[in-house]
Amino acid sequence: MLVIGIDKSAIEKVSRLLVKRGIKFEQLDLYDPRFYPSKEYERETILRYFMVMVAMDHRLSRPGKPYEACLDDGCYHGADLLYRLGMKMLVEKPEFFTPEYLSQVTIDDVKQWLTVGKAAPPDPGIRAYLLRDLGLKLVKLYNSRVNELVKLSGNRLRGRYGESGLLDHLRMFKAYEDPVEKKSLLFAKFLIHRGLFKPVDQLDVPVDNHLTRIALRLGLVMVSGTLWDKIRAGVEVDYEEDVMLRLFVRRAYRELAIKTKVEPGVLDDHFWLMGRRTCIRDKPLCSKCVFKNICLAYNNNTFMVNEHTFYNTWYY
Numbered sequence: 001m002l003v004i005g006i007d008k009s010a011i012e013k014v015s016r017l018l019v020k021r022g023i024k025f026e027q028l029d030l031y032d033p034r035f036y037p038s039k040e041y042e043r044e045t046i047l048r049y050f051m052v053m054v055a056m057d058h059r060l061s062r063p064g065k066p067y068e069a070c071l072d073d074g075c076y077h078g079a080d081l082l083y084r085l086g087m088k089m090l091v092e093k094p095e096f097f098t099p100e101y102l103s104q105v106t107i108d109d110v111k112q113w114l115t116v117g118k119a120a121p122p123d124p125g126i127r128a129y130l131l132r133d134l135g136l137k138l139v140k141l142y143n144s145r146v147n148e149l150v151k152l153s154g155n156r157l158r159g160r161y162g163e164s165g166l167l168d169h170l171r172m173f174k175a176y177e178d179p180v181e182k183k184s185l186l187f188a189k190f191l192i193h194r195g196l197f198k199p200v201d202q203l204d205v206p207v208d209n210h211l212t213r214i215a216l217r218l219g220l221v222m223v224s225g226t227l228w229d230k231i232r233a234g235v236e237v238d239y240e241e242d243v244m245l246r247l248f249v250r251r252a253y254r255e256l257a258i259k260t261k262v263e264p265g266v267l268d269d270h271f272w273l274m275g276r277r278t279c280i281r282d283k284p285l286c287s288k289c290v291f292k293n294i295c296l297a298y299n300n301n302t303f304m305v306n307e308h309t310f311y312n313t314w315y316y
Contacts, residue, residue, distance in 0.1 A: 003222075003223070003224040003225050004221065004222070004223050004227065004244060004245060004248045005221070005222055005248065006220060006221055006222075006248055006251055006252040006255060007219050007220060007221070007222050007252075008255065010218060010219040010220050010294075010296065011220055011252060011255050011256050011259060012259065013294045014218060014220065014256060014291065014294065015256055015259035015260045017290070017291065017294060018260050018262070019260055021290065023270075023290065025262065025266050025267070025269065025270045026269065026270055026273055027193075027266060027269040027270075028193075028269050028272075028273075030190060030193050030194055031194075033087070034073070034083075034084055034087060035080065035083035035084060035086070035087055036049075036050075036083065036087065037049050037087070037090060043147060043196065044145060044146060044147050045090075045094070045097065046194070046196065047146035047147055047150065047191070047196065048097040048098070048099075048146050049086065049090055049097055050187055050190045050191065050194075051134070051146050051187060052086070052097050052102065052131065052134065053082070053083055053086045054175075054183050054186050054187040054190065055130055055131065055134055055173070055175035055176070055183065056082060056086075056114070056127055056130075056131075056175075057079060057082060057183065057186065058183070058313065058314045058315065058316055059122065059123070059311060059313065059314065059316075060078055060079070060081075060082060060121060060122070061078060062122055062311065065118075065122075066078075066119075067081055067082075067119050067120075067121070068081060068119055069081055069116035069117050069118070069119040071084065071088075071116065078276075081116070081119065082114070085113060085114055085116070089113055096113075098135075098144070099134075099135040099136075099138035099139045099144040100135065100139060100144065101135065102131045102132065102134055102135025102136075102138075103132055103135030103136040103139060104132070104135070105128050105131040105132055105135070106128055107124045107125050107128045109128065110124040110127045110128045110131070111124045114127070123314070126314055127314075129174070130173075130174055130175040130314060131175075133173060133174045133175065134173050134174075134175055137172060137173055141172065149166075149169050149170075150166065150191070150196070150197055152164065152169060153165050153166035153168075153169060153197075153199075155197075155198060155199055155200055156199055156200060156201055157188060157199045157201050157202075157203065158201060165199075165201070166184070166188055166197065166199070167181055167184045167185070167188070170183075170184040170187065171184070174314075175314065177315075178315035178316065179243050179247075180207055180243055180246040180247055180250060180315070180316075181204070181206070182206045182207055182208055182246070182315055182316040183206070183315070183316070184206075185203060185204055185205065185206035186206040188203060189203060189206060189264075189265040189268065192265060193265060202264065203263070203264045203265055204250050204253070204254055204264055205250060205253040205254070205257070205264050205265075205267060205268040205271075206268060206316075207246045207249045207250045207253070207316070208272070208316045209275070209307045209316070210271065210272050210274075210275025210276060210279075210307075211249060211253065211268070211271050211272065211275065212245065212246060212249050212307040212308065213275055213279060213281070213305075213306055213307040214271055214274065214275055214279050215249045215252050215253070216231070216297075216303070216305055216307065217279060217284075217295060217296065217297035217298075217303060217304065217305065218291060218294075218295055218296060218297070219295075219296030219297075219303065220249075220252040220253070220256070221245070221248050221249050221252050223245065227241050227245065227308075230308065230309075231305050231306075231307075231308045231309075232305055234306070234309050235309065236309045236310060236311070237308045237309065237310050241308070242308065242310045242313070245308060246316075253267060253268070253271070274289075281306050281307075282306065284304075286298050
C-alpha cells in the first residue's frame, strides 16, 4: 500500500516560524558573471543560454563520483560547475547556443564541453540528444528564436481557452517533458527574476533533490507504505513513484508560499541553498538550522532520511 499526503500542520509551523523570525530570504544572484550572461547581451542570446543550460541541469553527480573540478578562477561543484562551463562556452564559442548548431551537437561535443579532469557528465549521449531535439524544434517550430516561444505564451505560464502558456510550449521539448515540470519552472523562474518574462499567473517551485529532502525531513510531506520503505532503505523507486512524490512536494511548497506570502521563486532559492549548505545529504548541519526545533527529523531520527533514490532521469 502507498500513501502520500501533505501535512498542513507542519506547513503551518514552518510558515509561522518564517514570518515570526522575519527570515531574510537569500536569493541566487542571476547576474553573477561567472554563471550567467550580463545585461549587455542581446535578449535572444540570454534566452537561449538559459534554455540550453536548464536543459542540461540534471543528475551530474553519482555516489562516489561528485561533479566537481577546479578551474583557473576557482573550484566549483555540481550546478555551479555546469553553469560556469556554460558561461565559458558562451564567451569562447557563442554560436554553440544557436538552434542550428545545437541541432548538430554530438556526444563528443558534450564530453569536451562538460568534462574537466575527472569531472564528467554520466550521460553524454542523452545530453547530446536533448540538445539536438531542442535545436531542431526551435528551428522548425519557433523560427530559431526562443523569444518567439516566450511571446507566444501570452504572458502566461499555463494556457487557457485553447491557447498555450510557456510551460505548454516547453513540454514539446524532450528536455522539458517532466510531468512535474522541474526544468520548465526553473527556466521560468530565471526569466522572471531577470525581468524577461512577467506572467499573470503564479509560479510553482521547481522540485529537485534538495527541496524533496527538506520536505521529507520537515514533515511537509508524509509518506508511508512501500515507498517510505524504499526511501528509508535508499532503494531505487520507479517512475510513477518519483512523479507522484514530487507532485506532492510541489503542492506542499505551493501551500507554504501562499501562507507566507513569499513569491515561490524566492522560496525556491532559499530552500535550494539551504539544501546545499545546511540540510545536506547524510550529515545535515542541524545545529545551524533555524527549523531544528520544529523539524520532524531533528526530533525523531526515524524521519532523518535523504531524498528518494532515482538516478536514471533527465527530468531533474
